[in-house]
Amino acid sequence: MKDKTTSTHHSGPWRHFWRSFFTTPSTFEEYQPYVPALKISLIYLFVSLFWIIMSDTIVEAILPNSLNLLWVNIFKGIIFVISTTLFIFFRISKDLRHISNLKSDKDSVHAALDQTNIIFSSYLESSPDIMVFSLDKEYRYLAFNSRHKYSVLREYGTEIYIGANAIxxxxxxDKASQLKADxxxxxxxxxxxxxTTFGGNRPDSQSYWQRYFSPILNSERNPVGLTCFELNxxxxxxxQEQNLFISYHDILTGLYNRRYFEEAIRKSDTAEELPIxxxxxxxxxxxxVNDAFGHHIGDKLLMKAADIIERACLNKGIAGRWGSDEFIILLPYHNAEEAVTLLDTIKAECSSTLVNSVPVDISFGLATKTFSEETIVSTMKSAEDRLNRNKxxxxxxxxxxxxxxxxxxxxEKSSREEAHSKRVGELCRKxxxxxxxxxxxxxxxxxxxFLHDIxxxxxxxxxxxxSGSLTEEEMASIRTHPEVGCRILRSSYDVSEISEAVLYHHERWDGSGYPEGLAGDQIPLHAQIIAVADSFDAMTGKRTYRDSMSTESAAKAIEEGAGSIYSPDVVNAFLKIVQTYEWGVDDFAL
Structure with missing residues (x-):
């Protein structure tokens, strides 16, 4: 087997030689200079021998014993020199042209490769979002781009160089150990x-980099180093972090949301964390609050409540938003007495906090799981039941x-509104x-x-x-106040009975009023009465854009509107009051 291998090894160059002797090289690397020279020499040798032998034989046959044989030999020699010179010229020029073409192709390939390398190097050097470095198996730098160099300098205060140990x-x-492991x-x-990360310890100053490690392999496919590309x-x-934050936090308050809390409660439901x-x-x-002041004030109220709860729970437990207007506090290792103490702190701060003159008022329900036999679900149910009772x-x-x-x-917006409310309430009572x-x-x-214009x-x-008359757009805004007032009053159990009176006090007997265009007895009685009292006070009240009417003129206008604008029965009762001057207030004008 050894002899066969050796024979094969030595016969390889000979096969390559004979193949190149009979074929034309296709690349510059395949070209061997001695092959064309040997070809020309052999051809010249064969042609020369043929000419010498054959030319003398032919001449002797044609001119036997000729006296001109000398001149014939001279002429024959000239022909031989000229023909061989031309042959050698054309043969050599052909090979030279072929060689030139092969070299041009090689130069073109090299030029293209050089251009590609320049572009690739420029991209790696100019991109602020790419770092690249290569190491040998001793962790020494073989190459790196500028972005990596300056990042290491900024991070560790050390300027790297070829041959420096990257570890x-x-x-x-920790980072050194991680890089070595990678x-x-x-x-x-x-x-x-x-x-990996670069930058300071603060999360907002850190940059994140994805590292792609690739081994450098030799001809035997064994690793001799590595190249690492780092992408910003x-x-x-x-x-990704923002999405994770959103998935576990309430956007408005910044507290944990219900999804997070359900997982937190399940994880905390262990004997080690009792009492909970x-x-x-x-x-x-x-x-x-939303109906009266707008949702932006309601949101401020929720944010203030969340802030109070979160600060009270600092280093004690976790707080979250459980629903639209509900909060939850989880207190592992806290018994009922300790939880009550924390709750008293929250209540005390809430009672002294106002948002747009509205106090931060929260009803609470508390329950404690003391034994492992209890379920966290039953504890939650107990807390919810106590919350409902307290609420x-x-x-x-x-x-x-x-x-x-x-x-x-x-x-406070308008002193005129305060006087108007009091007078309308008194006249309605009459x-x-x-x-x-x-x-x-x-x-x-x-x-x-009193509340009709709330x-x-x-x-x-x-x-x-x-001070002047209102535009159509401003009047449209004014006409929304009955519905807003109704929503506010319906939120209160004590005054929800009068919400319909507030909603319909601008309806007219003939159906031309607002907001729903009710007519006749479809209009609630209390709304019919407020309509008369409100109109009378508006007529007799002072306005900057018109003079006030006398009580007699206003009463006459009300009487004329009976059956079209106002309820006839209510107008009759109103006229009795006007005739006897049973006001209850001295003067209806401001």
């Missing part, structure tokens, strides 16, 4: 990727306080008495008259205080 450059032991994997022939994935990583206390909270009057007891006064706050805010209504209805009627809290201040 020793890293002053962070390099060792690549030296084993593995292709893989990992993620910071935007992608930040977006759970607190549920519900913001009182949020809907009323019924506490939210009633809260809603009344919000209504008072709304009216106070409205009257009309109800004249119509022999029960005392309970008269009291409700008086309150309805929806104006949502109207722009410039419109309410405008």
């Amino acid at each position: 020793e450059v890293l002053k962070d032991p 390099c060792d994997r690549a030296f084993e022939g593995e292709f893989f990727s990992s993620i 994935i910071t935007p992608f990583k930040k977006a 206390s759970i607190i549920l909270g519900d913001v009182n009057g949020l809907k009323m 019924i007891a506490e939210s009633k006064s809260m809603r009344n306080n919000i209504i008072k706050t709304v009216m106070h805010a409205l009257h 009309i109800g008495t004249a119509m022999n209504l029960p005392d309970v209805e008269i009291n409700l009627l008086n309150l309805a008259g 929806g104006k809290i949502a109207i722009d201040d410039n419109i309410l205080s405008k």
Whole structure:
């Protein structure tokens, strides 16, 4: 076997030689200079021998014993020299042209490769989002681009160079250990990727890089080094972290959301974390605040409540938003007494905090899991039941306080509105008495008259205080106040009975009013009474853009509107009051 291998080894060059002797090289590397020279020499030898032998034989046959044989030989020699010279010239020129073409092709390929290398190198050097470096198996730098060099310099204060040990450059032991482990994997022939960071310790100053490790293989396919490409994935990583944050946090308050809390409760439900206390909270009057002041104020109320709860739970437990107006607090290792102490802290701060004159009022329910036999579900149910009981007891006064706050805010907008509300309420009470209504209805009627314009809290201040007549757009805004007022009052159990009176007090007997165009007895009685009282006070009140009417003129206008604008029965009762001057207030004009 050994002899055969050796024979094959030595016969290889000879086969290559004879193949090149009979074929034309296709690349410059295949060209062997001695082959054309040998070809020309052999051809010249064969032609010369043939000429010498054959030419003398032919001449002797043609000119035997000729005296001109000398001249014939001279002429024959000249022909031989000229023919062989031409042959050698054309043969050599052909080979030279072929060689020139092969060299031109090689130069073109090299030029193209050089251009590609320049472009590739330029891309690697100029891109701020690509770092690349190569190491040998001793972790020494073989090559690196500028971005990697400056990143290492900025991060560790060390300028790297060819031959520097990449592991020793890293002053962070954890990062050095990780890089060594990654390099060792690549030296084993593995292709893989990992993620590393550059920058400070603060998350907002860090950049994230995806590393792609590739081993450098020799001709025997054995690793002799590695190349690492690093791509900047910071935007992608930040977006990923933001998506993760959003998936587990409430966007408005920044607290953990229900999804996160359900997982947290399940993970905390272990014997090691007993006792576990759970607190549920519900913001009182949020809907009323949204209707009265707008959702932006309601959102501020929720954010303030969240801030109070989160600060109170710092280093004690975790807080989250459980629903639209509900919060939850999870307190591992806290018994009921400790949870009550924390709850008292939250309540105390809430009671002293106002948002747009509205107090932050939250009803709470607390339950504690003390034994492993109890389920966390039953603890949650107990906390929810206690919350519902507390909310019924506490939210009633809260809603009344919000209504008072709304009216106070409205009257602060316009002192004219405050006087108007009081006079309409008083006149409604008088009309109800004249119509022999029960005392309970008269009291409700008086309150309805006082609150009939509560929806104006949502109207722009410039419109309410405008001295001149209103535009169509401003009038459209004014016409929304009955519906807004109705929504506010329906949120309160104490005054929801009068919400319809507020909603329909601008309806007209003939159906030409708003918001629904009701007619006749479709209009609730209390709304019919408010319509008369409201119109009379508006006629007799002072306005900057018109003079006020006398009580007689206003009463006559009301009387003329009976059956078209106003209820005839209500107008009759109203006229009785006018005739006897039973006002209850001295003067209806401001």
